[in-house]
Amino acid sequence: MDNLSRLIEIFSHFPGIGPRQARRFAYYLLGKPQSFINDFVKLVGEVKSASNQCSECQRLFIDRGNGKLVPEMSKSSRSTLCNICSDTSRDRSTLMVVARDSDFESIEKSGAYRGVYFILGGTVPILDKEPEKRIRLKLLLNRISDTTAKSLTTTQFKEIILSLNTTPDGEHTADIVRASLEKLTKKSSKLTVLGRGLSTGAELEYVDGETIKNALKNRA
Numbered sequence: 001m002d003n004l005s006r007l008i009e010i011f012s013h014f015p016g017i018g019p020r021q022a023r024r025f026a027y028y029l030l031g032k033p034q035s036f037i038n039d040f041v042k043l044v045g046e047v048k049s050a051s052n053q054c055s056e057c058q059r060l061f062i063d064r065g066n067g068k069l070v071p072e073m074s075k076s077s078r079s080t081l082c083n084i085c086s087d088t089s090r091d092r093s094t095l096m097v098v099a100r101d102s103d104f105e106s107i108e109k110s111g112a113y114r115g116v117y118f119i120l121g122g123t124v125p126i127l128d129k130e131p132e133k134r135i136r137l138k139l140l141l142n143r144i145s146d147t148t149a150k151s152l153t154t155t156q157f158k159e160i161i162l163s164l165n166t167t168p169d170g171e172h173t174a175d176i177v178r179a180s181l182e183k184l185t186k187k188s189s190k191l192t193v194l195g196r197g198l199s200t201g202a203e204l205e206y207v208d209g210e211t212i213k214n215a216l217k218n219r220a
């Protein structure tokens with residue numbers, strides 16, 4: 001495979017991008033001046049090396065020093081808690097489980113939620129035999145289990161809100177998460193899902209803030 005084909009192949013793996021769009025991306029870049037490409041590649045490298053994964057919510061975030069990227073900082077010296085998980089004014093008795101970082105962004109933008117989050121890292125397609133490989137089930141169980149209780153039957157949250165797309169994959173993922181949380185959340189915490197206001201097939205990433213507010217209010 002030549003390099004141009006490899007580039008197209010890489011773009012075709014981007015979320016929501018098909019082979020035709022991937023080809024257009026590659027030719028778009030080819031048409032740009034060399035200086036643009038150099039800046040672009042440098043920026044991607046800097047963003048990546050400044051990125052970190054929150055040890056509590058698993059969210060990808062960028063470390064900032066005075067509003068600038070600080071790629072020269074070593075990974076080990078960086079904070080592993082994101083700005084939400086380290087914010088003491090957030091309600092730490094409520095955990096919202098979302099599929100992706102982009103879903104987190106939508107919820108956060110709506111301003112309707114003040115608790116903390118957990119990012120599953122994806123959804124599980126129907127008929128998939130190995131959900132553990134698709135989503136962070138084990139990390140989720142670790143996150144919600146009460147570390148002081150020494151048993152995996154109680155949790156440190158009063159409420160866990162499942163906020164997943166109302167698409168077939170989203171519903172399937174919700175079922176898997178619900179089943180594995182059941183033994184943990186029996187008496188200690190309430191498990192809810194986003195309610196009325198979210199129509200079937202809704203993708204949280206594209207849902208407006210008002211609708212998210214209503215769906216949160218009507219959770220059950």
Ligand SMILES: [Zn+2]
Binds near residue numbers: 056058081082083084
């Ligand atoms: Zn976090």
